Amino acid sequence: METSLVFFPQLNMCESKEKTFFKLVHGSGKEETSKEAKIRAKEKRNRLSLLLQKPEFREETHTGRSGQLAKETRVSPEEAMKWGESFDKLLSHRDGLEAFTRFLKTEFSEENIEFWIACEDFKKSKEPQQILLKAKEIYEKFIQNDAPQEVNLDFHTKEVITKSVTQPSLHSFDAAQSRVYQLMEQDSYTRFLKSDIYLDLIEGRPQRPTNLRRRSRSFTCNEFQDVKSDVAIWL
Structure with missing residues (x-):
């Protein structure tokens, strides 16, 4: 009994490997981007913390609150x-x-x-x-x-x-x-x-x-x- 082989030219067996390789590379890029975003966010928090510790910033905030309280106690x-x-x-x-x-x-x-x-x-x-x-x-x-x-x-x-x-x-x-x-x-x-x-x-x-x-x-x-x-x- 003979076995017939049928070929499908539109089916590329290598395509799945290429896609898999692409996804791995692309995913690695996303992971790297995510790490960089976390580092930048941490740097922003550090800069904000330093800003809040500045005396002139605290004085400005306190003055604003005092002005608001003064307005409330107009009687x-x-x-x-x-x-x-x-x-x-x-x-x-x-x-x-x-x-x-x-x-x-x-x-x-x-x-x-x-x-x-x-x-x-x-x-x-x-x-x-x-x-x-x-x-x-x-x-x-x-x-x-x-x-x-x-x-x-x-x-x-x-x-x-x-x-x-x-x-x-x-x-x-x-x-x-x-x-x-x-x-x-x-x-x-x-x-x-x-x-x-x-x-x-x-x-x-x-x-x-x-x-x-x-x-x-x-x-x-x-x-x-x-x-x-x-x-x-x-x-």
Whole structure:
């Protein structure tokens, strides 16, 4: 029996060896390139380290930080001292309101001051459509159950607002705003006056980074049932 041999001229048996040899050479080049890149990166790190050790570089960095801190502490100690006279004086000053808001954020209770500010803005509304839209926004953000920034109100106050929000007036949130004001004044404000944020201001020290801490609300609106709902202060 004869065996037939079939030749495929397009098949080059040497080609695989050449490719293998090329890959080996090429791979070696890549490896060498990688080593050179690592050496250059190490040299850059060394140069940067030497640069950071230079006195003039450290002085420039320190000056930049000091300038930033000076900008943050633009409130004079004399002005900050006035905020301790009353809660109303604190909120009536723009920087005082900002400092108090920063303090509330450390206690995760900034929804109270944000609700108060929203109510102040709401009472400036003039057009009926604007009153309706803003009232709905405040209700959905701060009042309704499971609102994203729900404030701590008693059931009766929430129920009154819920019934009036479809046809709101400029005084729809007066009772709620008054209660939140009393909560902040008798609870958060007293702690603010003892906080590092306030003490740094009255002593003229640069503001230090504040640590956020979760705390439970120590007061509820039911504890203030005996407090008069005098909304005349908002008119």
